[in-house]
Structure formats: structure tokens, C-alpha cells
Amino acid sequence: MALSGKLDVLFTKIEDLLNMARANSLWPMTFGLHCCAIEMMSSAASRFDLDRFGAGVFRPSPRQCDVMIVAGTVSRKMAPKIKMLWDQMPAPKYCIALGGCASAGGPFVYPGQYAIVEGVDKIVPVDIYIPGCPPRPEALVNGILMLQDKIRNKNKAPIKLPEEPAKGKGA
Amino acid sequence: MTVANFSSQISECAPSAQIETPDFSKTGHHLTVTVNRDQIAALTQKFFDEQFFLESLSGVDLIENFQVTYHFNRFKKTERVMVRVQVTKEDPVVPTVSHIFPSANWFEREAAEFYGMKFKDHPNPVRLILPEFSTYHPLVKGYKDEGDSAKEVQDLIELEEAIQKLISPTVGQLQTKDYFVNMGPQHPSTHGLLRLLLHMKGERILGVDPVLGYAHRADEKMAEIGNYLQFWPNTGRIDYLCAMLYNWGWANVVEKSMGIEVPERAQHIRLIVSELNRIASHLLWLGTFLLDLGAFTPFLYTFADREKIVDLLEMASGERITFVYFTFGGVLYDVDEQFVIQTRAFIKEMRDHLKDYHKLLTKNVILLKRTKDVGIISKEVARLYGATGPVARASGVDYDIRKAEPLSIYTQFEFDVPLGENGDCYDRYTVRMEEMEQSLRLVEQALDKLPEGAFQCKPAPKRIKPEAGEYYQAIEGGRGEFGIYLVSDGKDKPYRVKLRTPCFSNLSLLSEVSKGLTMPDMVAILGSLDLVIPDIDR
Numbered sequence: 108m109a110l111s112g113k114l115d116v117l118f119t120k121i122e123d124l125l126n127m128a129r130a131n132s133l134w135p136m137t138f139g140l141h142c143c144a145i146e147m148m149s150s151a152a153s154r155f156d157l158d159r160f161g162a163g164v165f166r167p168s169p170r171q172c173d174v175m176i177v178a179g180t181v182s183r184k185m186a187p188k189i190k191m192l193w194d195q196m197p198a199p200k201y202c203i204a205l206g207g208c209a210s211a212g213g214p215f216v217y218p219g220q221y222a223i224v225e226g227v228d229k230i231v232p233v234d235i236y237i238p239g240c241p242p243r244p245e246a247l248v249n250g251i252l253m254l255q256d257k258i259r260n261k262n263k264a265p266i267k268l269p270e271e272p273a274k275g276k277g278a
Numbered sequence: 279m280t281v282a283n284f285s286s287q288i289s290e291c292a293p294s295a296q297i298e299t300p301d302f303s304k305t306g307h308h309l310t311v312t313v314n315r316d317q318i319a320a321l322t323q324k325f326f327d328e329q330f331f332l333e334s335l336s337g338v339d340l341i342e343n344f345q346v347t348y349h350f351n352r353f354k355k356t357e358r359v360m361v362r363v364q365v366t367k368e369d370p371v372v373p374t375v376s377h378i379f380p381s382a383n384w385f386e387r388e389a390a391e392f393y394g395m396k397f398k399d400h401p402n403p404v405r406l407i408l409p410e411f412s413t414y415h416p417l418v419k420g421y422k423d424e425g426d427s428a429k430e431v432q433d434l435i436e437l438e439e440a441i442q443k444l445i446s447p448t449v450g451q452l453q454t455k456d457y458f459v460n461m462g463p464q465h466p467s468t469h470g471l472l473r474l475l476l477h478m479k480g481e482r483i484l485g486v487d488p489v490l491g492y493a494h495r496a497d498e499k500m501a502e503i504g505n506y507l508q509f510w511p512n513t514g515r516i517d518y519l520c521a522m523l524y525n526w527g528w529a530n531v532v533e534k535s536m537g538i539e540v541p542e543r544a545q546h547i548r549l550i551v552s553e554l555n556r557i558a559s560h561l562l563w564l565g566t567f568l569l570d571l572g573a574f575t576p577f578l579y580t581f582a583d584r585e586k587i588v589d590l591l592e593m594a595s596g597e598r599i600t601f602v603y604f605t606f607g608g609v610l611y612d613v614d615e616q617f618v619i620q621t622r623a624f625i626k627e628m629r630d631h632l633k634d635y636h637k638l639l640t641k642n643v644i645l646l647k648r649t650k651d652v653g654i655i656s657k658e659v660a661r662l663y664g665a666t667g668p669v670a671r672a673s674g675v676d677y678d679i680r681k682a683e684p685l686s687i688y689t690q691f692e693f694d695v696p697l698g699e700n701g702d703c704y705d706r707y708t709v710r711m712e713e714m715e716q717s718l719r720l721v722e723q724a725l726d727k728l729p730e731g732a733f734q735c736k737p738a739p740k741r742i743k744p745e746a747g748e749y750y751q752a753i754e755g756g757r758g759e760f761g762i763y764l765v766s767d768g769k770d771k772p773y774r775v776k777l778r779t780p781c782f783s784n785l786s787l788l789s790e791v792s793k794g795l796t797m798p799d800m801v802a803i804l805g806s807l808d809l810v811i812p813d814i815d816r
């Protein structure tokens with residue numbers, strides 16, 4: 108960087124501080140596509156309570172959000188709208204692909220299929236992929252925590268995976 | 279008059295009709311009629327006059343010909359007539375019946391886009407589910423998408439941008455005339471991917487045009503691609519809020535056609551899990567409906583209760599929502615003593631909670647003001663548009679498939695079918711609240727009678743291959759009649775599966791009931807219809 112050493116340090120610190128704030132107050136978009144959306148709702152509701160992690164303020168307007176949780180299959184008709192929603196979100200913004208469908212097409216992939224886009228990463232950049240069909244709410248919570256980790260350590264090495272993978276039958 | 283002596287009248291108004299009387303317990307049809315296309319309108323008019331409703335309309339590709347299959351049925355006691363019309367592929371034109379049954383409007387558009395048929399004199403022959411400007415007909419046999427999905431999406435994105443540019447100059451201009459408002463597909467009160475084009479004049483709605491297809495995942499095509507077993511996962515994902523019930527529909531249509539006997543214990547388990555699933559679905563509806571009306575707290579309460587059911591169902595099946603718990607001839611795993619004990623405890627608790635809900639809500643002034651006399655659906659409108667389930671029952675239509683055409687053991691248990699009087703949003707609310715109580719009653723009785731024995735038929739059916747023929751199975755899903763029309767050619771893959779889903783028909787009456795209302799009322803109506811969008815788009 109062309110800046111002096113002193114400024115550099117200061118700059119990084121503010122960025123870190125901001126990232127910490129960002130990580131701890133993620134505002135996801137109210138945006139359910141399919142079955143996975145129900146698990147997203149369950150995560151936000153009484154039992155799993157995403158608010159504990161600062162990510163419970165679901166906003167219906169993309170202008171007020173900073174994380175898009177793509178919860179379900181992306182149909183070809185819907186794909187342009189998702190792109191549009193993503194473009195409307197102010198940066199910095201993050202995307203979570205929730206479930207098999209959003210990650211890679213899930214159970215709806217077969218040779219010659221005409222209806223879906225096989226993975227939302229074909230149209231928007233994805234930060235975190237959560238496997239499962241549908242992923243359990245715990246898995247979404249885990250994904251949110253990983254995203255927070257990623258935001259905090261923006262310029263550092265790849266994020267550390269939790270030592271033990273999340274347990275659960277449905278995942 | 280019964281359907282059996284209806285045949286002479288059919289031949290009168292359609293002289294070309296060939297009438298057969300298949301075995302109802304096997305095929306699900308009382309009568310099947312084949313007519314020439316020029317007589318279909320007259321015949322449909324006859325059914326209309328005889329108080330039938332149009333249950334479903336599907337296209338079938340028979341290689342040389344196209345076939346259009348109409349299912350007519352009666353409320354109260356099932357009397358199902360299937361009418362076939364065949365047309366050649368060179369001249370695939372069928373006269374429309376949408377002027378008689380408005381419900382045919384959407385069905386015909388769907389058949390037209392998936393097969394490339396034409397419905398003569400159709401009022402609005404544009405694509406319904408597939409992208410507006412696409413040209414392919416995916417359900418024609420042998421169709422494979424050779425295109426590049428990424429490219430197609432790119433095209434759509436460009437198209438969308440072009441459209442935005444076109445309409446943007448009018449945005450911001452003050453107009454005192456009527457105008458269009460777009461709602462969805464990403465809108466919190468459309469419960470998923472529904473898009474509505476509202477034609478407004480001031481605050482009042484002049485008309486609504488739902489745009490479907492944002493949740494289309496080609497379930498019907500997938501049914502033809504895999505074998506009978508491979509369709510199981512899809513059944514749990516069409517209406518994922520009552521996956522167990524849809525499992526049951528698929529199980530039954532195949533079991534019926536192959537004559538597979540299901541052991542008593544398995545039937546009881548099926549009933550228990552299905553009714554629990556229905557309660558879970560209604561609870562989710564209650565939470566989100568009130569959320570639409572502006573009350574956030576009930577959402578947290580209903581989800582807490584729903585989680586208890588989800589736990590029970592997870593105990594039985596290992597899954598939380600998209601169940602694939604049934605199998606041909608039984609269920610996949612047995613339930614244990616612990617399940618029975620916990621379900622009993624849940625029933626007791628839930629009864630108390632239902633009382634609380636009634637105390638909090640049923641006489642609540644805000645709820646009453648928002649829902650009473652809003653969105654009135656008359657009995658006749660319900661018939662014209664083929665509405666079923668709680669939506670139709672709130673209008674006083676006595677049609678519950680658990681009574682009209684009971685699946686296996688429903689006849690052994692006592693339960694009531696709650697009916698509404700006015701058909702407004704409030705009645706739809708009370709009907710569903712009452713249904714939860716009735717479902718609890720059913721679960722309790724089934725637990726009491728739960729017999730010992732096998733939970734799968736022995737020996738398990740090796741090859742799933744129904745004989746060639748056409749079968750129909752209706753079940754009472756959480757939102758109304760879910761029908762499966764299965765065409766088998768005697769091979770190990772289904773030849774055609776048409777899914778007649780309740781939300782599709784229930785939504786089609788929206789523009790009829792919302793005329794002259796205001797936008798907030800519209801949201802209340804949408805909530806009270808209890809829509810699941812992939813159930814509409816499949």
C-alpha cells in the first residue's frame with residue numbers, strides 16, 4: 108500500500124472495528140424460496156432464536172439488509188429477480204446458500220432439466236454454503252457463526268472449521 | 279341421481295361418447311367417457327348443470343396424439359367422471375371450457391404451455407408457469423433441455439432490464455387514473471414466490487392477475503424420468519408443510535392400482551403422523567396469517583407448539599419437514615412406546631394451548647375488524663373455481679375427502695367436519711382452528727386403537743409396476759384436495775403424473791373475490807387462503 112506505515116495501522120484497526128460491528132448485527136432479508144425457508148423461519152422463531160447471534164432482524168426490503176439467505180431452489184424464472192435483489196442490497200453484503208438446492212441444485216438435478224438454476228452461485232457470489240435438505244436450524248446457526256468469523260477475519264487466512272461437525276439426523 | 283344412471287344423459291348431449299364403468303376401488307373413477315372434441319363444451323355444460331365441479335384438467339402426450347383429461351366430481355359424496363378428448367399432434371386444438379368453469383382457465387393455460395396444445399377461444403392464451411417468452415414445451419415426450427441454463431438466465435436478466443427501462447419513464451408521473459402495482463415475488467405477505475399484478479384505482483383494487491412459476495421445479499417431469507420409488511422425495515417437497523399427507527397420496531395411488539394390502543398397524547401410524555402434520559401445518563398458517571395482520575407474538579407461540587410436533591415426527595421418521603416416511607405397503611420405521619407416550623402428552627398440552635389461542639384471538643377486536651366480512655367466497659364461486667379444503671368449507675361447502683372418499687381407516691373413527699357460513703376470512707380462521715381440534719381427536723382415537731403387528735406388508739413388493747391404465751387418487755391435504763392422476767403404461771416408470779394441487783385452484787378465485795377491496799384486505803385474504811407457492815407451481 109502507498110500509505111505510510113502509521114496510517115496503515117490506523118486504517119486496519121477501524122476496518123476491524125467496523126467488521127466486528129457488521130458481524131454482530133447481520134440483517135438478513137425476509138426471502139424464502141422453498142422448503143428450506145421453513146427451516147429459516149424456525150431458526151428465527153422461539154426455539155432457535157437467531158437473535159441470540161445478532162442476526163434476527165429480518166427485513167423485507169433489500170435496501171436494509173446485508174445478508175441474503177437463499178433458502179431453496181432457484182428456478183430459472185426467479186433467477187433474474189434474485190440478481191435484481193442482490194444488486195439492490197448495499198455493500199458490504201454477504202450471501203448464504205442454504206440447502207442443497209441453493210448450493211448445487213439439490214434433488215432437482217437430472218440430465219436435461221429445464222426448470223432450475225443449479226446453484227445460486229451461478230448468479231451471485233456465495234460466502235457460505237450450508238448442506239442439507241433441508242439443513243436443520245442448528246446448521247443455519249452454524250453457518251451464521253461461520254459467516255461472522257469470515258467477516259471479522261476478512262483479510263486473513265481461510266476460516267477455521269469447527270472441530271466437530273454439527274450433529275443431526277436431518278442434516 | 280347417481281353417476282351410474284347418468285350415462286344415458288351423457289350420450290344424449292354427446293352422441294360420440296364411449297362410456298365405460300371401471301372399478302372405482304381400483305382406479306378412482308366411477309365413469310370414464312371418451313368424446314370427440316367438438317362435443318366437449320356441450321358435455322361440460324351438462325356437468326355444470328348437474329352441480330359437478332371441475333376437479334382437474336391435464337394434458338397427456340400419447341406419442342401419436344395428445345389427450346386432454348377432464349375430471350369432474352361432486353361435493354359431498356365423491357362421484358368422479360373422467361372425460362378424455364384426443365386430438366392429433368398436427369391439429370392440437372381443443373375448444374375451451376373456461377367460459378363454463380372459470381377454473382379451467384388456468385388449467386388450460388398450463389396444458390397449453392407444457393404440451394403446445396391450443397385451446398380455441400381461450401380468453402388469455404399466454405404462458406402461466408414457464409417464463410413468459412419461452413417457447414419450449416417440456417412435458418412432450420422426449421423433450422430434453424439442450425440449452426445452456428446460464429445463458430438463458432443471462433437472457434432473462436437482460437430482458438428484465440429492458441422491461442425496467444421501458445416502464446421506468448412512467449414511474450414518478452402523477453396520475454389520477456387507475457394504475458398497476460406490482461407485489462412480489464419477494465414480498466413478505468405473499469408467503470414465498472407469488473407475484474401479483476394489482477390493477478388499482480386509488481385505494482381500491484379493480485383486478486388481480488397472479489403471475490405464477492417462480493417456484494416451478496418440474497415435479498411432473500421428474501415423475502416421468504425416474505421410477506415409482508424415485509418419486510418419493512418429490513412428494514415430500516410439493517407442499518412441504520404437510521408432506522406426510524402427500525406421501526400418503528402417492529402411496530395410495532400405487533397401492534390401489536397394484537392391490538397391495540397395508541397392515542392395520544401401518545395404517546394407524548399413517549393416520550397419526552398425517553393428522554399431526556396437518557396440525558403443524560395449520561399452526562404455521564395461524565402464526566403467519568396473524569403476522570400478515572400485524573401481530574408478531576402469536577407467531578412465536580405457534581412455532582413453539584409446532585416444534586413439539588416436529589420433534590414427534592422426527593422421532594418417527596428422522597426428518598423435520600420434507601418427510602419421506604411412507605413406503606409402498608406401510609411406513610419405513612415403526613414407532614415405539616416413547617412416541618405414543620409423548621404424543622399423548624402433546625395432545626393434552628395442545629388442547630390447553632388451543633384454548634389459550636381462542637382466548638387471545640377469537641374475540642379479539644382487531645382480528646374481527648380485519649377479517650369479518652372481508653373476502654367473501656360464496657358457495658357458487660367455490661364450485662366454479664374448484665376451491666377445496668378449509669377455503670371451501672368456510673363457505674359452507676360440505677366437502678372433506680376424509681368423509682367423501684375416505685382413505686383406508688378414516689371410516690373407523692369419529693370426527694366432525696367444521697363448516698363456515700359466510701365464507702369470509704374470519705370463517706376460514708374458525709374452520710382451521712376447529713380442524714386442529716378434530717385432528718387431535720383423530721390422533722387420540724388412533725393411539726387408543728393402535729394395534730400390534732407388522733408396519734410393512736410382507737413380503738415387500740419387489741417390482742413396482744402398476745398395470746397399464748389411468749388412476750386417480752384424492753386425499754385431503756392441509757389446504758384442500760390433493761389429487762394424483764397417474765397414467766401407467768405397465769412399465770416401471772410412470773407414464774404421466776398430474777398433480778392436482780389445492781393451492782392452484784384456491785388461488786385462481788383471488789381476482790373474483792378481491793374486486794373493490796383495499797390493499798390491506800387483499801393481504802388478509804392472501805393469508806387466509808393459506809398458500810404454499812411450490813404447491814401452486816410444482
Ligand code: SF4
Pocket residue numbers: 141142143144178179180205206207208209213214239240241242515600
Ligand atoms: S435443499 Fe431440499 S429442503 Fe431445501 S429447498 Fe431444496 S429440496 Fe427443499
